[in-house]
Amino acid sequence: MRVVFAGTPEPAVPSLERLIRSPHHDVVAVITRPDAVAGRGRKVVRSPIGELADSHGIEVLTPNRATDPDFLTRLAELAPDCAPVVAYGALLPQQVLDIPVHGWVNLHFSLLPAWRGAAPVQAAIGAGDDMTGASAFRLEAGMDTGPVYGVVTERIRDTDTAGDLLGRLADSGAVLLESVLDGIEAGSITAVPQPAEGVSYAPKVTVDAARIRWDRAATAVDRHIRSVTPAPGSWTTIGDLRLKVGPVALTEEQLEPGEISVSKTGLLVGTSTVAVRLDRIQPQGKKQMAALDWVRGARLDEKARAQ
Missing domain, CATH: 3.40.50.170 (Formyl transferase, N-terminal domain)
Known part of the structure; x- marks a missing residue:
């Protein structure tokens, strides 16, 4: 054919x-x-x-x-x-x-x-x-x-x-x-009309839509980040810095939505349920790096939040 x-x-x-x-x-x-x-x-x-x-x-x-x-x-x-x-x-x-x-x-x-x-x-x-x-x-x-x-x-x-x-x-x-x-x-196959029920739509994901909403549940934040990885890439701002965020891990820690906590185990950000641990991030104009490596050199203000 x-x-x-x-x-x-x-x-x-x-x-x-x-x-x-x-x-x-x-x-x-x-x-x-x-x-x-x-x-x-x-x-x-x-x-x-x-x-x-x-x-x-x-x-x-x-x-x-x-x-x-x-x-x-x-x-x-x-x-x-x-x-x-x-x-x-x-x-x-x-x-x-x-x-x-x-x-x-x-x-x-x-x-x-x-x-x-x-x-x-x-x-x-x-x-x-x-x-x-x-x-x-x-x-x-x-x-x-x-x-x-x-x-x-x-x-x-x-x-x-x-x-x-x-x-x-x-x-x-x-x-x-x-x-x-x-x-x-x-000549052995026939196309079957789609059912009228169960229709849903998936528009193109814009950069704006890829922004992380920390006021959502941790499971929703995790799914959202994975759904736009690698493109267009999920992102957030911390202070005046814009960062792309890679997949995260759920923790048992409790933080307010957008609240940041840094420890030896990682960089945590609060959601509406439990905090998530960030693994890989990419500052604007730079290469992707480990979240802890970034935060050590970022010198964040104590009141800085993810938004």
Whole structure:
């Protein structure tokens, strides 16, 4: 089956790698977001999917808009049977959706209809869900509303960050996506409409939304921090300093929300229940470091609080 793959970030890489190795599918091109400036050196870099395609000599399409005439013409010329998509990062209009014979199959990292939207993994961890997974569904004009071909499930571990969980889902989801394409080619699989019940939404997590609220319970603070690690990264201010905060550990200590305590065992911050111990922090403009190492050199005012 002739395949045009659409994707951009690292979590899409396992799916493309698997399809490239597949004896049943021919990846004739990939679609990815245009090269962008990134990193401290502000260099223009290729997306992970673009780099992988380049290394295999696969044609790379980087339209600024999916409605660009040249892109539409080239996609029609490629005549894909199916177009799998994993975290491409842009909406596809109906005229694009109509080109592949078997449509577009989107791998979404949730058990649909739960957590439709841009940040399903972050939302599942933040909400305290015990289980999540990945769904392969036929893309349509609505946001993650299309009928589902198949799912895989994954338990959310107590220590999972969004990065940890997304890594596992990217791998298991790649297996699912390949099996769905196999079924489509064989005519042995049918997409089932999503139920009307259980719909929830997961919008993109902004930097402002990643700020820690110390007036919440310690378990909620822990989940929030893990849900936005590594990106965009949870943060707080202590005095006039802004700090990114890594995953924390719950303690039995009692402190007021935002109150700080420093001891040999660590840097503690109070919540509405018990205090949490900070492990790794990253001062603005600096590298990540052990919280105790930072606090020893920070010379905090005795009245300083996390806010």
